Amino acid sequence: MIVVKPESKKEVAILEAGREFFWKYGFRKVTVDEICKAAGVSKMTFYRYFKDKAALAKTIFDNEVEKAIEQFRQIMQSDLTVPEKMKHILLMKSASVNNISSDFINDFYSDNGSGLKAHIEQKTATSWGTILDVYRQAQLQGVFRKDMKPELLLYISQKVTDLFNDPYLTSLCGGPAGVIMEMARLFTYGISPDPSAPENQ
Template sequence: MTAKTKEIQILETGELLFNKYGVRRVTVEEICQTAGVSKMTFYKYFPNKVDLAKCIIQNLTDDAEQRFNKTMRLAIPFTEKVHLIIEQKIEDNERIGEEFYGDLTGSVPELLNFLQGIGRQAYKRMLDIFKEAQEKGDIRKEIPMEFILYSLNSILDKINDPQLAGIFKDRKEMIKIMVENFFFGIAEKHTDA
């Protein structure tokens, strides 16, 4: 039927189940049964459940990075680019279900560090892009890069703040608002680049 390797079957099944129920509520055996794979095969490819989750997140992140780079290389005005990036960020977040994400920060604390690590990498990439944009004149020159740095960190932290989560109807809405506010609050007004 499917010419997929067992490893890919496990990865796809994991993504499906984790998105639906979160990491905590899903067992290794359940993944195996759903994927049509024996437990031994699972442990051949992944040391444990949390590592599978990490692997899935890593794949999703790599995908997101590729799309991000692709968009950044486009020869379009900066503001337009930012719009595309925001839309992509929202799409990216939709690919990790609310339950999956909830477990990352809550019941499986090990994954929180992992995710924060990934966040920091993304943060560095963004910083380079902002520096470049500032040199090009897309971001106001008088804003210290340290402030942008601080603001970005602030956003990354707040994403996991339960108090803030209560203000918005869901996480996606929160991210949308925050990212839009961040970008367009610092963007130099200009109609074309």
């Protein structure tokens, strides 16, 4: 699904205010009145663009997912080496995890009455399908091994983000960036020597 671009500055203001409040306080604690006040618009204007607070939250979440998918496509279409591609993908994943409020996500999953849980699950499934298509295309182009299972790569990449700030690993690798680079190399070469390293040429 392509997210429709905001129609006006007022709609942009509502989206930005909603994002700031949702990221800071979650979905449930924030009111439409607070969003309108921060955006400098009336409630009438709010309801001109969004049916309710849940509709705003869904749009904001969709926008974040679409931005991430576009970044992912740009990384995969770039001339970066495979390890650099994986590093940037893992960095992007780490940033998105830290970027979206855990309260916001928890509220999404626990608020069945507004359809937020079903929406995030559908959007996630759609984005996963897009990512898998891009990975499979990369296989056809020889970027990845032909016998690689893209589903495994996607699944593991969703699980490793907790490791980026693990105290032991950050100490071992010299910080979160070092952990990400080591994970990218592990994804790319396993435990085989890096063929691009000077000592292996």
